[in-house]
């Protein structure tokens with residue numbers, strides 16, 4: 176294993192701890208992936224306490240088809256259900272790191288789309304938009320919202336559709352209604368920045384909508 180991959184494993188572990196502290200990967204939900212040696216993706220295991228994952232507990236998957244290339248020594252661990260979604264985001268958007276969040280703010284942002292009977296959340300008039308690569312604070316940014324399914328792997332059909340939709344070409348996030356969000360970047364640091372920025376944006380649109388309701 177290269178020094179780069181060792182560093183990435185340590186960074187992913189650190190971020191899971193930070194995100195756990197923010198309530199984004201609590202209750203064993205959520206997940207993360209990052210670049211492995213040889214073009215693979217390091218994938219966290221499923222159903223485990225995300226803040227306790229160790230650097231040697233990641234799977235390596237091939238984003239071309241989600242195949243497991245290498246497994247951790249602990250045979251009780253299973254690869255995250257995010258596998259298919261992470262692989263598709265890597266193929267379609269060139270993402271080398273993806274975060275899956277179960278944050279309440281993402282769920283509440285998804286509710287706004289349902290209330291408005293649209294397939295997206297529109298975000299505008301926020302300085303923080305500059306934190307998303309390619310955006311300015313004058314943009315109206317559309318983040319797609321897809322329906323939840325009984326299993327995470329069944330989200331891929333809807334995901335393929337929104338990743339292909341030109342309205343969402345500038346988005347580095349997809350909200351899953353009643354569930355959470357997938358947020359990505361070119362590398363782990365960009366995925367981290369986008370994860371922080373999008374959670375701020377979700378909280379902001381939800382809070383503003385609540386305030387608007389109080390006024391009317």
Ligand SMILES: [Zn+2]
Pocket residue numbers: 204205275277327354355
């Ligand atoms: Zn999930």
